[in-house]
Amino acid sequence: MASRPRSLGAGAISAGLLALILGPIAAVAFHAGGLSLGAADLAALRFTLLQASLSALISAALAVPVAKALARRRFPGRGLLITLMGAPFLLPVIVAVMGLITVFGQAGWINSLGQSLGLPRISIYGLHGVLIAHVFLNLPLAVRMILQGWLSIPAERFRLGQSLGFTPRDIARHIERPMLAQLLPGVLASIFAICLTSFAVALTLGGGPAATTLELAIYQAIRFEFDLAHAAGLALLQTGLGAVAALLAWQLAGMRAGPGAGLDRPSALMPPTGWRRIADGFWLIFAAAFLLLPLTAMALKGLPGLTALPASVWPAALRSVTVALISAFLTVTLGMILVGAVARGGARWIEFSAVLPLAASGMVLGIGLFLLVRPWIGPAQLALPVTLLVNVLMALPFVYRLLITPARNLEADYGRLAASLGLVGFARIRLLTWPRMAAPIGFSAGLSAALSMGDLGVIALFAAPDQVTLPLLVQHLLGAYRIQAAAGAALVLVALSFALFWLLDAGGRYVQAR
Amino acid sequence: MFRLDNLVLAQKDFRLTADWSIRPGAKVAVIGPSGAGKSSLLAAIAGFYQPVSGRVWLDQRDLTALPPGERPLSVLFQDQNLFPHLTLAQNLGLGIRPDLRLSAEDHRRIDAALERVQLQGLGKRKPAEISGGQASRAALARVLLRARPLLLLDEPFAALGPALKSGMLDLLAEVAAESHATVLMVTHDPGDALQFADETVLVADGVAHPPAATAALFSSPPEALAAYLGR
Numbered sequence: 122m123a124s125r126p127r128s129l130g131a132g133a134i135s136a137g138l139l140a141l142i143l144g145p146i147a148a149v150a151f152h153a154g155g156l157s158l159g160a161a162d163l164a165a166l167r168f169t170l171l172q173a174s175l176s177a178l179i180s181a182a183l184a185v186p187v188a189k190a191l192a193r194r195r196f197p198g199r200g201l202l203i204t205l206m207g208a209p210f211l212l213p214v215i216v217a218v219m220g221l222i223t224v225f226g227q228a229g230w231i232n233s234l235g236q237s238l239g240l241p242r243i244s245i246y247g248l249h250g251v252l253i254a255h256v257f258l259n260l261p262l263a264v265r266m267i268l269q270g271w272l273s274i275p276a277e278r279f280r281l282g283q284s285l286g287f288t289p290r291d292i293a294r295h296i297e298r299p300m301l302a303q304l305l306p307g308v309l310a311s312i313f314a315i316c317l318t319s320f321a322v323a324l325t326l327g328g329g330p331a332a333t334t335l336e337l338a339i340y341q342a343i344r345f346e347f348d349l350a351h352a353a354g355l356a357l358l359q360t361g362l363g364a365v366a367a368l369l370a371w372q373l374a375g376m377r378a379g380p381g382a383g384l385d386r387p388s389a390l391m392p393p394t395g396w397r398r399i400a401d402g403f404w405l406i407f408a409a410a411f412l413l414l415p416l417t418a419m420a421l422k423g424l425p426g427l428t429a430l431p432a433s434v435w436p437a438a439l440r441s442v443t444v445a446l447i448s449a450f451l452t453v454t455l456g457m458i459l460v461g462a463v464a465r466g467g468a469r470w471i472e473f474s475a476v477l478p479l480a481a482s483g484m485v486l487g488i489g490l491f492l493l494v495r496p497w498i499g500p501a502q503l504a505l506p507v508t509l510l511v512n513v514l515m516a517l518p519f520v521y522r523l524l525i526t527p528a529r530n531l532e533a534d535y536g537r538l539a540a541s542l543g544l545v546g547f548a549r550i551r552l553l554t555w556p557r558m559a560a561p562i563g564f565s566a567g568l569s570a571a572l573s574m575g576d577l578g579v580i581a582l583f584a585a586p587d588q589v590t591l592p593l594l595v596q597h598l599l600g601a602y603r604i605q606a607a608a609g610a611a612l613v614l615v616a617l618s619f620a621l622f623w624l625l626d627a628g629g630r631y632v633q634a635r
Numbered sequence: 636m637f638r639l640d641n642l643v644l645a646q647k648d649f650r651l652t653a654d655w656s657i658r659p660g661a662k663v664a665v666i667g668p669s670g671a672g673k674s675s676l677l678a679a680i681a682g683f684y685q686p687v688s689g690r691v692w693l694d695q696r697d698l699t700a701l702p703p704g705e706r707p708l709s710v711l712f713q714d715q716n717l718f719p720h721l722t723l724a725q726n727l728g729l730g731i732r733p734d735l736r737l738s739a740e741d742h743r744r745i746d747a748a749l750e751r752v753q754l755q756g757l758g759k760r761k762p763a764e765i766s767g768g769q770a771s772r773a774a775l776a777r778v779l780l781r782a783r784p785l786l787l788l789d790e791p792f793a794a795l796g797p798a799l800k801s802g803m804l805d806l807l808a809e810v811a812a813e814s815h816a817t818v819l820m821v822t823h824d825p826g827d828a829l830q831f832a833d834e835t836v837l838v839a840d841g842v843a844h845p846p847a848a849t850a851a852l853f854s855s856p857p858e859a860l861a862a863y864l865g866r
Contacts, residue, residue: 543705549733552718552734
């Protein structure tokens with residue numbers, strides 16, 4: 122069969138992925154000094170689970186009405202708002218936290234407003250600070266995932282509902298709720314897994330015995346205690362937890378039947394009037410404000426800093442952009458090969474290998490890789506390659522999720538027609554896959570580029586001074602109390618991240634709409 | 636000569652056997668209750684579905700192991716016969732060269748095929764911009780261009796009105812005659828079989844029966860067909 126070589130390629134890639142994930146974890150397990158958990162470790166475990174569950178629930182609950190409003194309303198700035206929905210998830214975490222502190226912090230906008238009204242101060246530190254940051258970072262991902270679900274419902278189905286005299290309630294019950302039931306478990310599980318490995322947020326807004334995540338505890342074990350065995354033990358616990366969460370995500374989000382094909386006609390979702398119009402308006406304004414205020418705050422703080430930028434910003438920026446582009450290319454290529462194989466009925470372990478990185482954290486993989494190659498290669502030579510590798514691995518589960526449904530639909534709708542016409546190999550990619558999947562491919566590439574661009578994890582453990590990436594430079598400047606310069610560099614970082622994302626996402630959408 | 640040689644299809648509770656042949660150029664209807672395996676039989680012949688055992692032959696050539704695109708046949712599905720992001724001309728062009736590297740001569744052939752099915756001048760349109768009947772005619776035009784010796788149709792034109800469908804069946808007969816193709820058409824409508832097919836294969840009770848003369852079959856139907864027809 123013509124698909125045989127492709128499946129073989131996907132199988133080899135899956136095997137390679139499994140080795141790259143399980144190898145470092147095995148190294149960590151080998152170095153772990155037993156699993157004797159102290160009271161502080163147990164508190165970290167409890168806090169990690171609590172904040173991840175709450176973050177996932179709140180993000181998903183808020184995302185449903187926002188996605189619904191975006192799906193059925195047309196208004197000026199809608200496209201911009203949808204692009205903005207991609208923003209906080211793509212925002213370098215350290216920059217997002219700076220923005221949130223500017224709005225919600227001790228001397229922030231909300232507290233200043235509250236003070237003038239005689240209200241008590243709120244604190245952004247501790248559990249609710251971590252939750253605010255996680256919802257800020259993950260709500261947009263949830264909205265975009267759910268919005269894609271809404272838009273993938275064929276227009277014919279809404280027309281059918283209209284012709285049967287469906288009220289908005291009936292539409293919700295017969296068309297929208299089944300879609301949500303199929304989609305939400307995957308959304309919840311994904312956000313839970315992301316928040317499970319929260320590091321930068323916990324580092325800045327958490328900390329202390331009451332609000333330390335496992336990932337932060339691992340970092341502290343290395344940086345402050347120099348206790349590699351303790352760190353490896355915690356990393357093992359983190360990995361076990363992540364594996365359970367990933368398994369959950371894999372089971373819950375293993376979507377099977379996609380909606381059937383509709384011809385490429387404009388959406389027929391009729392926007393209801395009355396209180397629903399007001400409610401939709403409320404949700405759109407809420408989402409826009411919640412996402413825009415911290416970004417604006419961050420920009421206002423960063424603009425004056427642009428004049429105080431150190432010269433090291435530009436080589437760091439070039440390094441970050443290069444890593445981001447290579448990472449995006451590799452992630453999307455791997456993702457397309459894997460979803461192609463799975464959509465054609467490939468083995469389930471291929472899917473497993475694509476989502477397995479969700480179980481591991483960047484920190485754990487980085488430490489594991491370091492332990493593996495330590496006898497031969499120094500950490501400085503390792504910094505950028507390992508960062509690239511970890512970036513690809515960490516973005517792959519999301520890219521896989523984003524691509525699998527369109528790939529399955531493509532196969533279900535046109536797989537047989539293409540096969541019967543002998544449309545195979547490169548011609549199939551050029552004439553069928555690319556024109557019909559360019560939008561999700563562009564979005565996936567933009568997502569992985571921005572994630573890589575803003576990643577601050579492994580690089581912090583390894584980089585020599587001449588290998589500093591832009592996020593690490595921001596952190597260094599912050600650590601040196603050069604706040605102005607840090608804010609300016611953060612603004613450059615954000616601008617570059619968003620430019621990369623926008624170029625790739627809009628490019629993909631342009632190609633598919635052509 | 637098209638031949639199914641002890642073909643056995645099986646999946647869970649489903650099992651279907653077929654062991655018969657059709658003479659070249661014949662037009663054969665495939666009829667039977669839903670779920671009996673009409674579409675599975677067609678999918679197996681087209682190469683989408685591997686039989687458990689048996690062979691599919693066409694003119695002394697064993698098709699059983701060939702991938703769908705390399706089989707000497709064309710398929711028309713119930714719908715989704717055209718790619719919505721490609722123009723009609725491109726959709727037809729896929730029938731000449733799937734990589735669409737088309738010569739001037741190829742473009743002339745595409746125009747001629749469009750004209751043959753009365754779609755002249757619509758080559759630049761996309762499928763969403765034409766009617767269902769026009770889409771069916773475009774798919775038939777591609778069948779003409781491919782000129783394969785075997786044509787499989789899975790309940791085609793089911794969404795079209797009676798007059799349109801009848802006209803389509805006539806056009807199909809002409810296209811088949813022009814490309815000297817043997818035709819196998821799955822249908823649930825006895826009227827289609829009577830209008831179009833000299834012979835009919837009855838699929839029922841796990842067996843695809845050998846083709847029988849359509850008129851005779853319907854005038855004195857065996858028990859399974861009588862039950863399906865509601866007589």
